[in-house]
Amino acid sequence: MEEGLRKGPVKLLVKDLRTGTIQAKDLEVMIGRLAMEEEWEPQGPTPFPGMHSLRSWDLKLLNRYKPFYAPFCDMCCLCTYGKCDLTAGRRGACGIDIRAQQGRIVLLACCIGAATHTAHARHLLEYLLRKYGEDHPIDLGREVECLMPHTMLVCGIKPKTIGDLSYILNYCEEQVAHCLAATHTGQEGNALDFESKALHVSMVDHVAMEVADVEQIVTLGFPKGDPNAPLTEIGTGCVDVTKPLVLCIGHNVAPGIEIVDYMRKNNLGLPGEVMEVAGLCCTAHDLTRYSEQAKIIGPMSHELRFIRSGIADCIVVDEQCIRTDAVEEAWLTKTPVIAANERACYGLPDLTEEPVEVIVNKLVNREIKGAVIFDPEKVGAVATLTALRMQPLRKKYKTIPDLNQIKDAASKCTFCGKCRRNCPWNLPTDEAVNAAAHGNIEPLARLYDYCVGCGRCEEACPQHIPIHSLITAAADRKFKTEKYKVRVGRGPVLDTEIRDVGAPIVLGEIPGVVAYVGCANWPSPLQDVGRMAYEFARRGYIVTATGCSAMAIAYYKDEEGRSPYEVFPGGFERGGLLNVGSCVSNPHISDACIKIAHIYARRKLRGNYEEIADYVLNRVGACGIAWGAMSQKAASIATGFNRLGVPVIIGPQGLKYRRLYLGRIEDKESFSVWDARTGQKVFIGPAPEHLVYIAETVEECMVWTAKLCIRPNDTTKGRMIKLTHYVELYKRFYGRLPKDLPMLVRTEADIPITYKDEVLEFLKAEGWEPHPQPSIDPTLLERLVRVKV
Amino acid sequence: MSSILPPRTSPYQTANIPGPQMALSPDKAPTVFATMVKRAKNPLLIVGKYVLEFDLEGKKLIEYAIEISKKKNIPIVATTTTLKGFIERNYPVVEMSLVDIVNRLQDPTFTVTPDKEPPHDLVLFLGITYQFASQGLSTLKHFAPHLRTITLCKWYHPNANWSFPNMDDKEWKKMLEEFIQAL
Numbered sequence: 015m016e017e018g019l020r021k022g023p024v025k026l027l028v029k030d031l032r033t034g035t036i037q038a039k040d041l042e043v044m045i046g047r048l049a050m051e052e053e054w055e056p057q058g059p060t061p062f063p064g065m066h067s068l069r070s071w072d073l074k075l076l077n078r079y080k081p082f083y084a085p086f087c088d089m090c091c092l093c094t095y096g097k098c099d100l101t102a103g104r105r106g107a108c109g110i111d112i113r114a115q116q117g118r119i120v121l122l123a124c125c126i127g128a129a130t131h132t133a134h135a136r137h138l139l140e141y142l143l144r145k146y147g148e149d150h151p152i153d154l155g156r157e158v159e160c161l162m163p164h165t166m167l168v169c170g171i172k173p174k175t176i177g178d179l180s181y182i183l184n185y186c187e188e189q190v191a192h193c194l195a196a197t198h199t200g201q202e203g204n205a206l207d208f209e210s211k212a213l214h215v216s217m218v219d220h221v222a223m224e225v226a227d228v229e230q231i232v233t234l235g236f237p238k239g240d241p242n243a244p245l246t247e248i249g250t251g252c253v254d255v256t257k258p259l260v261l262c263i264g265h266n267v268a269p270g271i272e273i274v275d276y277m278r279k280n281n282l283g284l285p286g287e288v289m290e291v292a293g294l295c296c297t298a299h300d301l302t303r304y305s306e307q308a309k310i311i312g313p314m315s316h317e318l319r320f321i322r323s324g325i326a327d328c329i330v331v332d333e334q335c336i337r338t339d340a341v342e343e344a345w346l347t348k349t350p351v352i353a354a355n356e357r358a359c360y361g362l363p364d365l366t367e368e369p370v371e372v373i374v375n376k377l378v379n380r381e382i383k384g385a386v387i388f389d390p391e392k393v394g395a396v397a398t399l400t401a402l403r404m405q406p407l408r409k410k411y412k413t414i415p416d417l418n419q420i421k422d423a424a425s426k427c428t429f430c431g432k433c434r435r436n437c438p439w440n441l442p443t444d445e446a447v448n449a450a451a452h453g454n455i456e457p458l459a460r461l462y463d464y465c466v467g468c469g470r471c472e473e474a475c476p477q478h479i480p481i482h483s484l485i486t487a488a489a490d491r492k493f494k495t496e497k498y499k500v501r502v503g504r505g506p507v508l509d510t511e512i513r514d515v516g517a518p519i520v521l522g523e524i525p526g527v528v529a530y531v532g533c534a535n536w537p538s539p540l541q542d543v544g545r546m547a548y549e550f551a552r553r554g555y556i557v558t559a560t561g562c563s564a565m566a567i568a569y570y571k572d573e574e575g576r577s578p579y580e581v582f583p584g585g586f587e588r589g590g591l592l593n594v595g596s597c598v599s600n601p602h603i604s605d606a607c608i609k610i611a612h613i614y615a616r617r618k619l620r621g622n623y624e625e626i627a628d629y630v631l632n633r634v635g636a637c638g639i640a641w642g643a644m645s646q647k648a649a650s651i652a653t654g655f656n657r658l659g660v661p662v663i664i665g666p667q668g669l670k671y672r673r674l675y676l677g678r679i680e681d682k683e684s685f686s687v688w689d690a691r692t693g694q695k696v697f698i699g700p701a702p703e704h705l706v707y708i709a710e711t712v713e714e715c716m717v718w719t720a721k722l723c724i725r726p727n728d729t730t731k732g733r734m735i736k737l738t739h740y741v742e743l744y745k746r747f748y749g750r751l752p753k754d755l756p757m758l759v760r761t762e763a764d765i766p767i768t769y770k771d772e773v774l775e776f777l778k779a780e781g782w783e784p785h786p787q788p789s790i791d792p793t794l795l796e797r798l799v800r801v802k803v
Numbered sequence: 804m805s806s807i808l809p810p811r812t813s814p815y816q817t818a819n820i821p822g823p824q825m826a827l828s829p830d831k832a833p834t835v836f837a838t839m840v841k842r843a844k845n846p847l848l849i850v851g852k853y854v855l856e857f858d859l860e861g862k863k864l865i866e867y868a869i870e871i872s873k874k875k876n877i878p879i880v881a882t883t884t885t886l887k888g889f890i891e892r893n894y895p896v897v898e899m900s901l902v903d904i905v906n907r908l909q910d911p912t913f914t915v916t917p918d919k920e921p922p923h924d925l926v927l928f929l930g931i932t933y934q935f936a937s938q939g940l941s942t943l944k945h946f947a948p949h950l951r952t953i954t955l956c957k958w959y960h961p962n963a964n965w966s967f968p969n970m971d972d973k974e975w976k977k978m979l980e981e982f983i984q985a986l
Contacts, residue, residue, distance in 0.1 A: 082906050084938035085945055088822025101824045102945050112945050436817040440933055474817060537932075669902070669938035676906045708902050710883040710935055711852055717884075749887035753898065 054172055058622030061170025062185055065192055065214050071624045072210035072657070074794050075631075078684040079656075079675035079705035081209050083116040086672050090115055093199045108199050117208025118197050120649070120673045124212040125194040127650025128219035130334060131598060132186045133357065134266055135226035137333075139179055141268045141390055142233045148177025152228060155238040157508040163608040163619065164224045164601050168217060170621030176233065179225045186222040190215060209673075216653035217623070223651075224605065226598035231505050234271060236303040236595075241511075241585035243504040243593075246302045248310040248568050249497040255325055258289040258405035260397045263317065263340065264332035265597060267300035269354040272394025273330070274305045282398065285309070289401060294320060295335050296561050296596035299503045303595060306502055313562035314644075315467035315534035319486040319493065322347065324412030327401040328377075329384075330393060333357050334597075335533070335645065341383050348408040350377035350400055351384030354393045362386045370395045378403045414483045417490055420458070424450035424484060426477040433481055436474035438667065439464065439537060443471045443481055450484060458488035463539040463569075466642075499577040500568035501584050503560075503595025507606040509613055511586040515556065516614025520633045522732015524588050525739050526723025527556045529603045529655075530563040532640030532648040537665040542712045543641055544570020544578055547591060549716060551582040553739050555723070557591045558603050562642065564593040600651050604658055607634045624795065631659025632687065632792040635723035635736065637702075638662040639715065643671070652706065661702045661722045666710045675705035679757065687726060690791040693799045697785075698726035698792060699757035713747040721752075726792040730763035738766035741773070756780045760788035811968035815958035816933055821941060826966035828959060833978050836953050836965060837985030840875055843925035845914060848872055849880045849904055851931030853956075855888045859976040864930050867979050869894050871927070871955075874986040878915050880904045882931065901931060905939045909946045922949045928963070929955045937962050955979065 031038040060067045088101045095107030105111050110118070142150075152161055152173055165182055166172055173179055193215035196202040202211065230236060237243040253259055262270040273291055277283065285291035285307040292309040293301040294317055301308040311320050314335050321329070321340060324347035331340055333355040341351045341360045353359050365373045365385040370392060376382050377400045387393045415423055424447045433443040441464055446457035462485055471481040486493055518524040528550045530543055543566035551557045559567055568577050582591035586606060594602045611617045611629040619626065630636070638655050640648050643664050649671055652662040656675060664671070679685060679700045686695045702722045709715035720740040728736060737758060744752040751769075752758075756777055759765055761784050765773045793799070812828045814820055829835045840846050854865040865888045872879050872894075881889055881896040882904065889896045897915045899907075907913045914921035926943065928936050936954065940962035943952050954960040957975040959968050967978060 082902065082942070083946070084905075084942045085821070086938070086941070088824065088941075088945075099823050101822055102948060432817070435815060438934070440816070666932050666935040669935060674902060676902060678907065707900075708935070710901060710932055714883045714900065747884045747887070748898065749890040 055618055055620040057170055058618060058620050060623055061621030063168065063214070063623065065189070065196070065211055068214065068623055069210050071627060072213050073206065075213070075657070075705065076206055076209055076675070079677050081117065081205060082674040082676045083113055084669045084672055085112055085116055086670050088112070110203055113205040114203050114208060116672045117205040117212070118202070120671065121193060121208045121212040121215070122197050123646040123671065124216045124219070124650040124653050125190055125197065126646035127648070128186070128215045128222060129190045129194070130647055131219050131226060131650075132183060132190055132222040134333060134598065135222050135229070136183050136187070137355065138226060138266060138268060139176065139183065139229050142176060142229055146176065146233045148175060150176045150233055152176065152232050154228070154231065154506055157510045158239055158506055159509055160609050160613060162224050162228055163605040163612065164220050166619050167608055167621070167623055167626055168221050176229050179229055182221065182225050186218050186225070189218045212653055213657040216650040217657045219650040220601045220604055220654040223598040224601040227505065227595060227601065230267060230300065234304050236300070237502060237504045239506045239508045240504050241583065241590070243502040243584060244306045245499045245579060246306050246310065246502050247497055248312060248500045248565055250311055250316060250320055250323070250493050251495040251497045252309045253290045253292050253311070253325065254286070258327045258401040259325055260289070260291050260328050260330060260401045261311065261320070261326035262291070262293045262297045262301060262330045262332065263295060263336050264355070265296040265334040266332035266355055267297050267304065268390040269330050269332055269352075269393040269397070270297055270301045270308075271304055272390045273397050274301070274308065276394035276398050280398070289398070296598075297332060299561070299564065299596040302502045310500060310565060313534040313540070313565045315465070315536070315540065318343065318467045318469050318482055319414070321349070322413040322483055322486065323493070324349065324408070327404040327408065328352065328397050330354055330397050331358060334647070345383045346413045348380065348411045350404065352393055352397055353384060353386045354388070354390060356388060359386050360384070364388070366392065370399065374399045374403065378407070413480070415480070415487045417455070417487060420450050420455055420484055420487050421453055423479055424448070426479055427451050428477060430476065432474040432476065433471035436470045438466065438468060438470065438535065441465065447479060447481060447484065450488065455488040458485050459492075461485050462489035462492060463541060466535050498568040499580050500565060501579040501593045503564070503593050503599055504584060505595055505599065506602045507586045507609065509609065512606065512609045512613045515587060516610045518588070519610060519635065520614065520727060522635060522725065522728030522736055525553065525555050525635065525720070525736045527558065527606065527634070527636040528719055528723070529636065529638040530557070530559040530567065530641065531561060531600055531603070531638055531651060532563055532642055533644035534562040534566070534642050535644035535665075535667055536566070536642035537667060538712055540566040541570045543567055546639065546641070546712060546716055546719070548572065548578045548581070550719065551578065551589050551591045554588045556586055556588065557582070558594055559592065560594050560599050560603070561597045566642070567591070597647060597651070604655055604660065607636050607658060607660060610634050625798065627657060627659045628793050628795050628798070631794070633725055633727040634659070635725045635728070636660045637719050637722040639719060640668070641665045641715065643668050656705050661705050661707065663707050663709050663715055663718055663722065665715075666708055668708050673706070674708060676707070677703050677705070679703055679754070687790070687792040687794055688796055688799050689787065690793050690799050691801060693801045694787070696787050696790050696792070700724070700754060701726045701758070717743045717747055724758060726790060730761060730788070733758070733760065733764040734766055737764060738768060741766055741769055751776050756782040760785040764788070811970070812959050813969070814961045815969050816937070819937060819961060821961055824944070825961040826954070826959065826963040828966050828968045832967055833981035834985045837982055839925060839951070839953065839965070840877070840927070840986060845916060845919045845921065845923045846875065846877050846925040846927065847880060847915065847923045848877050848927045848929060849882060849901065849931070850885055850929050851901065851936065852883050852885060853930035853932070854885055857930065859972055859979070865889070865892070867983070868929055870983050871986065874983060877927070880915060901935060901939050905942050908943060908950065911949045924950050926950055926952050927955055928952065928960070931956075933958055936960065955982065
């Protein structure tokens, strides 16, 4: 069979068949799709791995980084035997204990995350196949020959066209189903095996996300790894409120694309000319990747306040991270809602088959709150026409009070404190509302940047005070004018960039690759994400970002009032700051780690997951930070990074995910690796100490970011550079030298020059001795040892 | 703090209802807890970021932590960046993150005090972010049967074995002082 995957099912046509029992003419037999692949590289040991295929690798990881469980609920409520009390060693009716139950819930969360991205990729692929055909090539430009590293690594095949991607998604769907099945009552019962399956389905999640992003990049003309992707605007103040506005919320860009296209085709110009098109959450990133004139309203935390502002004239919701009360909230501001995805219909009538004009009339006349329209092209027409007609009708509708109405609303407050108790972050909403009742709105306004926009304060208020709206009203000026600069999501890291930085990353001379990813449940003002990103880019780390975190970075301003995206270059280079794109762009970050192993170190990629993950864990100083992680998708994204050997730090709310992967450095055996050159076992110190860690404060997070980029493979120069950053940050925030220096300093040459005397004195007092084998070829895989002892 | 307080022994954060086993909060908590500390063989005090942020009528929470520690020679584990506050006060502490210390406390052979026999049999929490502390307490409730936990914050913590009730700052100050007095 010719190169690449064969498209579609194999067809056998038999003109005339005669056997002892059968006689047939023109018999056509279809036997599914066969994977026929050119031999671009010898096939590795685990192509298309099943749940068990990489279990031994998982157990190696979990031997060092043991699951740490913090049950969020002591009971199991999943079957009719229950509720079962699993407190402190009790078992449920099915025999499960609390430890296994935590692993089970973690697996469930990761399955939800992986299923969501896989379904997203499938839905988008079907749309793109209809528009572009299955032979549309996967071309990421001349500087990306290693096209889909995760797919190549996990599946062992190299897709050539978008039609091939369907086959990859078949695999993802199958694995998600298997892993989800393992959570059924009376299936898996061991915590470590639950974790292994969570790691597996999360690896699959990265494949699915890669498919989702690559298919939209290659068809829709998104930037293909462009370090100079344009800067665009973000913030609630970035839209011209005198123009009609369509607001797209969610993650699936198909309807947004059709809105922009409909405007172009119907002489309505680009977004921003006659009318505005803006996005909220990840679909906003992808809209600006398609049309840089589109606007980004902000992360998910800004959703409720923006809907209530009444600025949008039509809202289109697609999938994921949409407020499930969006229709009800929008109805109060007379904003019609179009639900464009079968996974989120919100009880709206399905008008997909109705003519455009009929649907628009129903929406404009407020006969219905909204409509389900499954045809993205029709969504484009309906949303545009509806916004144009609605704008003059509903100019003054909003549910956020005016400044002079705040005091009246707040005066109902009995100061019961229920709002504060219901706030995920214990924000002093009670004190702020009480102050407003007495005429001082400053405390309310101060909460604006801290509030994660969940609205739980209002749900708890017995006086039905619209507290979230009061916060927005008190910060009215900021809400209406805040506008920042963010770089459009650039997509993959180029092969040429990897060739330039592969060596300094692996040797430690670029101190690390830091990835700010995940959602908007931030424990501190959203500017803190930008503060951290700025600090690490300034220090010469390569800083990458996706999703709501990539947005939050834009809200930070330096002393000259510049966004970090205006200060740092957009390349995968020392001191670069990359907005990679939306949630489904996350694999470009893990792909960069894979490509370092493949392109720089020439490790085989095809179906060779374990060896590449071993390489990344021991050599690539990368660390993910999901400071505001909230969703199940964030759980699977992080766990997928973990299986590849990349540690992740989460904000303190992350302990509600119930599980961390923590090392105990005093267990020296678990922190020992093979030296592939000598065959000896060598203690490597805390490099890295944990695989999933929680930081309580931003300062702690920064210190641990520097620490978790340390790897056993660092050269002395590299270790010295990494320790310089670690020691500087530790001293700044903790006030003295870190106590684990004796384990991290292998020879005197590792000691940061600026702290030489101080560190030497400290080491001497601690009885430090130079490590016997400071330079090793580290691996957890005994089969890679070249010399047996 | 609100003038109308939540019920004293309902979980401070709404819906943080873990299960059938929730913390006890006796009427005379300061003296009961002090008695438990005096009976403990190897108690430990873990403090979080609020010890540097909270101020009770001019006295920082960190000062209370140091007084508790001094009174019964209880080692302090300073989590997150609170170490700096203790260095400024020249008071010796063990620096470790909350998840690191809780992880180790599951191990009955672990102790931060080499001069005392493991395990730590009583662990006091003070000044840790509510939800973070709640989850750490949950770990200890389930996986550290060899120890008991007491929270000294102004919030009722259902995942502890023993907890102060929900209260305002004035009462909290009074309770902390009674507790220290009774040690």
